[in-house]
Amino acid sequence: MTFTGAGVALVTPFADGKVDFPALEALIDWQIENEIDAIISCGTTGEASTLSDKEHIDVVKFTIDKVRGRVPVIAGAGSNDTKHAVEMSKALIDAGADGLLMVTPYYNKCTQKGLIEHYLAIADEITVPMIIYSVQGRTGVNISPFAVSRLCRHPNICGIKEASGNISQVVDIAKYCSDQFALYSGNDDSTVPFMALGGKGVISTAANIIPRQMHRMVQDYIAGDTVGAAKQQIELKPLIDALFAEVNPIPVKAALAMMGKIRQEYRLPLCAPSEETLALLQKELKNHGLVE
Template sequence: MITGSIVALVTPMHSNGDVDWEALDKLVDMHLDKGTDSIVAVGTTGESATLNCDEHCQVIKRVVDRVAGRMPVIAGTGANSTAEAIELTAEAKRVGADACLLVTPYYNKPTQEGLYQHFKAIAEAVDIDQILYNVPGRTACDMQTETVLRLAEVPNIVGIKEATGDVERGVDLIQRAPEDFAVYSGDDPTAVELMLGGGKGNISVTANVAPAEMSELCRLAMAGETEQARDLNNRLMPLHEKLFVEANPIPVKWAMAEMGLMGLGIRLPLTVLADGCHAQVREAMQKCDII
């Protein structure tokens, strides 16, 4: 089972929107050095919605090759087309990913039965560990607990990224799911509470800019070190909050450019962080000793 601090890695780009492969390599190396436990390549934070299919697969392969077995790599392979998700998942397995992360279909708003059949079809088509991803605030599609529990019975569906921010709901799922089914937080501000309630880790945006701190945060929370975990989380809260002043990954990519980790490249329809938000994000970074 993959556990701990799992970075939802951004996809660095040049100013023209092309993938910056050199910067991608350096980001992977940084996470290996700073104690990150696993990388999600080309999740939604990695701009999966605007990378074409070839780029999507190339980024996954590049991360897998750079990691070279030193940590698990989770490939973002979700789509609102079941056939497309199967194709991406099969390619992720072919290039050596350890698991796949599959977001609920967006925009087409399937029923709960449609969600069950969608994820079951992908799991049956590709023999690789698969992690569900529920983020209704972005997809307009909320996978209910009963549907997740049905899918948890599918042998290679091994977990879920629970990004509603509803800790009570997440803990209820943890208590009702099979013991070998992992519930991960996908919401940085509430991740500590979910892990203290039995969550197996955090798939994190904040870990892009504070990898060592998020690694320690997850270690403390999963060890039940409640006071220390909450104290560290409170110190990181300015980042958790201000990295979402505009749609993710706009603020986090700007913050990483400020840190000298990559350039400002981002792909339309997303744009570089608005000037009026710079001070808020910079202040949060300073409070958390990131810059």
């Protein structure tokens, strides 16, 4: 297991088309000051799909250097090319990553048999824990409970980020896996229900703007205050909905810009949000005391 609690799927800030490393350093320090339990670098929210390999490795290495061991750093390394995923994994391990997050192959897709072979081929080549990542809405490939039951036996596959939104599927996955295999919610709006099925935490987009709140919600649940955690989940729902009013990470980067943390800059094909989304974000950020 790489961590327990709330891990932030950290954005990658840009300035004039390049990675804004000073803004990234400030985000890292702010996250750790606000009790985040882990940092996930160069995942979906980090716009890894439009980073060059060099940028990808540089962002992960910079993050590791600035974190200085204060929390685990988990690096996104997924690809629809198994060979490329292995090469990227090794480069990120050499950079010092504590673990890897590996999304399912996208576009070319694969059968469940191919998916199992893909993950096992990567796991055989790495030396740090790997979290497999199921997000069918983005990749077109679901990791079935049967596939998880096979993959969880590998000593280098330590958990799953499950973002299918199918709570029944989570029940089936939990049935097949031991307590040593970590289940992480990939959906901010259903973290507490996920924890009720044995989840160890969440890999969170919302934690970019509310790291302390996401940390405390999960820790309160773990500590036994399930009623308090549920109340927090309900209170955060409108803000979380606003953060997903358009495709992630468009709204969360706009929110961080409103908070003065980064510039509102994306890489195409991502673009600026609509005026309606900006107004909704402004309203919810004010409601939660994140902007004046």
